[in-house]
Amino acid sequence: DQQVKQNSPSLSVQEGRISILNCDYTNSMFDYFLWYKKYPAEGPTFLISISSIKDKNEDGRFTVFLNKSAKHLSLHIVPSQPGDSAVYFCAASANNNNDMRFGAGTRLTVKP
């Protein structure tokens, strides 16, 4: 039961352009969403989060948008840098639960 889906396994963009990573979820009880970045041979690192009471959260080059009616969130990276090349995981949690569900990840490659 894949409650969090990242339908694009990979994405390639040019340095300086925008990267848009997408995530869909099915569980309407999810009320907190996070993005993690993972480099090879390392554990995932927290990037940015958003609560369901908001529709946008921005942190530097990273912005997460949440569309609750569509059960969709996206991560925008502007401008993209080669160092952003990594696997990005979307995750979701419900406040009355104690677990977090992750998507399968999207591998972002930023070309110089």
Place this chain on the structure above:
Amino acid sequence: DSGVTQTPKHLITATGQRVTLRCSPRSGDLSVYWYQQSLDQGLQFLIHYYNGEERAKGNILERFSAQQFPDLHSELNLSSLELGDSALYFCASSRRSGTYEQYFGPGTRLTVT
């Protein structure tokens, strides 16, 4: 460095064997989570402990068990290992239980031959 440590880094063992993976959370974190990442798969939530008590179970097999000790470190025990158990096992910790960002360790790569 997330502050979460996991040992060992790599583990190679045979089918049918039993192994124990260890995790030390960040200082002050009471919650520990275990995840499994198989090849080209996302992170599958296994189990969550908070201050020594089990709080949630995900897709954890009956052959697997975990515990969190009074000093808050946690161990994941995998028994009767099968080839399909080969994966990266991550531990994460957070300050409290619930919807808070988790900090991940570097993972233990388990290879079952």
